[in-house]
Amino acid sequence: MVDSFRHAGQPLCPHPSAVAxxxxxxxxxxxxxxxPVIAPYDPFALSGNAMLAxxxxxxxxxxxxxxxxxxxxxxxxxxxxxxxxxxxxxxxLGIGTLAGGIAGYVGGWIDxxxxxxxxxxxxxxxxxxALAIMAALGPTLNHLVLAIGIVYTPIFARIARGAVLDLxxxxxxxxxxxxxxxxxxxxxxxxLPGILGPLVVQTTLSFAFAILTxxxxxxxxLGVEPDQPSWGILLNQGKDxxxxxxxxxxxxxxxxxxxxxxxxxxxDGLRDALDPRVRAEKRA
Amino acid sequence: MIFYIARRLLLxxxxxxxxxxxxxxxxxxxxxxTATVMLGMQYTEARGEQIRAEMGLDQPVPVQYAIWLSRAxxxxxxxxxxxxxxxxxxxxxxxxxxxxxxxxxxLFALVMALPLGMMAAVNRGRWPDHLAMTVGVAGLxxxxxxxxxxxxxxxxxxxxxxxxxxxxxxxxxxxxxxxxMILPAFALGLAVAAVLIRTMRASMLDxxxxxxxxxxxxxxxxxLRLYGVHAFRNALVPVLTVLGIQVGYLLGGxxxxxxxxxxxxxxxxxxxxxxxxxxxxxxxxxxxxxxxxLLINLTxxxxxxxxxxxxxxx
Numbered sequence: 110m111v112d113s114f115r116h117a118g119q120p121l122c123p124h125p126s127a128v129a130x131x132x133x134x135x136x137x138x139x140x141x142x143x144x145p146v147i148a149p150y151d152p153f154a155l156s157g158n159a160m161l162a163x164x165x166x167x168x169x170x171x172x173x174x175x176x177x178x179x180x181x182x183x184x185x186x187x188x189x190x191x192x193x194x195x196x197x198x199x200x201x202l203g204i205g206t207l208a209g210g211i212a213g214y215v216g217g218w219i220d221x222x223x224x225x226x227x228x229x230x231x232x233x234x235x236x237x238x239a240l241a242i243m244a245a246l247g248p249t250l251n252h253l254v255l256a257i258g259i260v261y262t263p264i265f266a267r268i269a270r271g272a273v274l275d276l277x278x279x280x281x282x283x284x285x286x287x288x289x290x291x292x293x294x295x296x297x298x299x300x301l302p303g304i305l306g307p308l309v310v311q312t313t314l315s316f317a318f319a320i321l322t323x324x325x326x327x328x329x330x331l332g333v334e335p336d337q338p339s340w341g342i343l344l345n346q347g348k349d350x351x352x353x354x355x356x357x358x359x360x361x362x363x364x365x366x367x368x369x370x371x372x373x374x375x376x377d378g379l380r381d382a383l384d385p386r387v388r389a390e391k392r393a
Numbered sequence: 394m395i396f397y398i399a400r401r402l403l404l405x406x407x408x409x410x411x412x413x414x415x416x417x418x419x420x421x422x423x424x425x426x427t428a429t430v431m432l433g434m435q436y437t438e439a440r441g442e443q444i445r446a447e448m449g450l451d452q453p454v455p456v457q458y459a460i461w462l463s464r465a466x467x468x469x470x471x472x473x474x475x476x477x478x479x480x481x482x483x484x485x486x487x488x489x490x491x492x493x494x495x496x497x498x499x500l501f502a503l504v505m506a507l508p509l510g511m512m513a514a515v516n517r518g519r520w521p522d523h524l525a526m527t528v529g530v531a532g533l534x535x536x537x538x539x540x541x542x543x544x545x546x547x548x549x550x551x552x553x554x555x556x557x558x559x560x561x562x563x564x565x566x567x568x569x570x571x572x573x574m575i576l577p578a579f580a581l582g583l584a585v586a587a588v589l590i591r592t593m594r595a596s597m598l599d600x601x602x603x604x605x606x607x608x609x610x611x612x613x614x615x616x617l618r619l620y621g622v623h624a625f626r627n628a629l630v631p632v633l634t635v636l637g638i639q640v641g642y643l644l645g646g647x648x649x650x651x652x653x654x655x656x657x658x659x660x661x662x663x664x665x666x667x668x669x670x671x672x673x674x675x676x677x678x679x680x681x682x683x684x685x686x687l688l689i690n691l692t693x694x695x696x697x698x699x700x701x702x703x704x705x706x707x
Binding site: 226235241242348352358 | 641672682
């Protein structure tokens with residue numbers, strides 16, 4: 110398993126754009142983590158003097174219609190985006206890999222049931238399914254994590270199932286089976302390391318989709334609670350003031366775009382790095 | 394081929410059943426029962442009982458599902474709890490807007506992606522390739538609702554070239570219709586274009602490495618005919634398959650884009666259903682969109698199997 114991770118990390122070096130993406134993401138992650146220390150103002154503090162203040166020395170990215178500092182709100186918004194992305198993709202990765210892995214390894218009716226469930230979830234567009242779940246459960250941060258997690262579970266299940274089906278009859282798996290290893294031990298020790306590559310790539314790309322979905326749901330008023338400074342909510346609040354205060358909608362949009370762009374760069378770099386065909390092409 | 398079609402159709406049945414189950418279950422997850430939600434402040438015990446009896450909500454849940462499903466199979470998805478309009482009529486009225494939005498977005502995506510993807514593959518490793526791939530990643534990264542807002546600010550409010558929202562029917566005023574559709578189609582189509590650029594590039598690179606193209610080149614075939622006819626036609630098949638998969642994104646994305654541009658399509662209908670807590674209507678939208686998406690993907694799969702025998706005999 111450790112070898113697989115080493116293998117996944119090492120070949121990113123020849124992909125400067127992916128490395129740049131990783132550096133920017135690490136920086137954004139640190140900014141989000143230390144937002145309470147870095148943020149120049151309380152993101153919820155109203156200020157009558159700063160209403161719609163343009164970007165300047167007092168408020169680097171300007172202030173909103175209630176005088177709240179936009180930079181501070183963006184930093185706290187990053188915490189929400191990263192929180193939702195990590196937890197929802199973690200949920201999807203865990204449940205999807207487990208279900209897909211078992212379905213691919215065991216086969217039979219379990220495979221049929223899991224595959225049909227995956228087909229059903231794939232048949233309802235992401236945003237619509239997430240919206241419907243949020244409409245049923247109500248807009249809270251935990252429900253948002255659950256909704257996005259459910260939406261992205263099938264892709265992990267499908268990847269894990271496909272990869273396990275490919276590996277199921279590999280010689281080393283047959284050997285492990287013949288010496289009496291239990292199915293759980295085979296799945297964990299031998300199959301999981303073999304499917305790690307595609308899962309790592311999908312996880313990285315799913316972070317990007319999760320951030321976009323969170324922002325879209327919050328923009329539509331069905332994401333986090335409306336008083337939270339989510340990037341999607343900031344955009345929604347800024348859209349009607351674009352002509353008077355462009356910064357309220359422009360900076361949150363840039364923050365989403367930059368974060369998603371970096372995740373996509375890293376995901377693409379990892380995909381190229383872990384694809385044996387691309388590796389062979391580069392060696393040639 | 395007939396066996397393959399029959400197998401795919403049979404596999405679609407449990408999926409359709411599953412979509413109906415998800416739609417039904419989601420509405421049952423709403424806190425409080427449907428009658429309370431529908432009546433809101435006008436709720437009285439007697440009126441609530443009447444609604445429950447009318448909708449079969451006083452029956453056990455499996456019976457409720459069976460009643461709802463049998464009605465849905467006969468084309469009756471119930472009545473909107475907010476407007477009283479039959480759900481199927483609401484869907485029929487809104488469908489043309491979403492269809493036009495999605496098809497305009499596809500058209501835009503194809504017009505942008507095919508030449509860019511081809512140019513990237515032909516100039517692999519050079520600046521046109523880097524440019525196309527940057528557009529490919531950037532297009533996937535820009536939130537479509539933010540792009541929509543920026544387009545409204547620039548082209549509608551500042552330059553006045555297009556309206557900032559609303560919809561004019563194609564048959565009422567074709568030019569006006571085009572003006573209302575151009576910005577939403579661009580905002581929705583950019584991400585699809587990004588995916589197609591990458592697919593077209595990869596597909597062209599595959600095709601360009603094949604023997605028959607080397608032979609054509611050796612025989613003195615000019616670049617226009619070589620790339621534009623021989624390579625392009627064969628590279629198109631994977632692009633069309635990926636386009637089929639993107640239909641889900643287009644249907645989902647239309648919810649957001651229709652909201653930004655005020656287009657009265659199915660996406661906006663879903664949002665109105667959620668805002669009005671009109672769960673019968675939301676249920677109908679999920680079943681309709683899910684079924685449409687499934688049928689489109691099925692059609693794409695069958696077409697792909699038709700042109701590629703390896704799939705149906707695989």
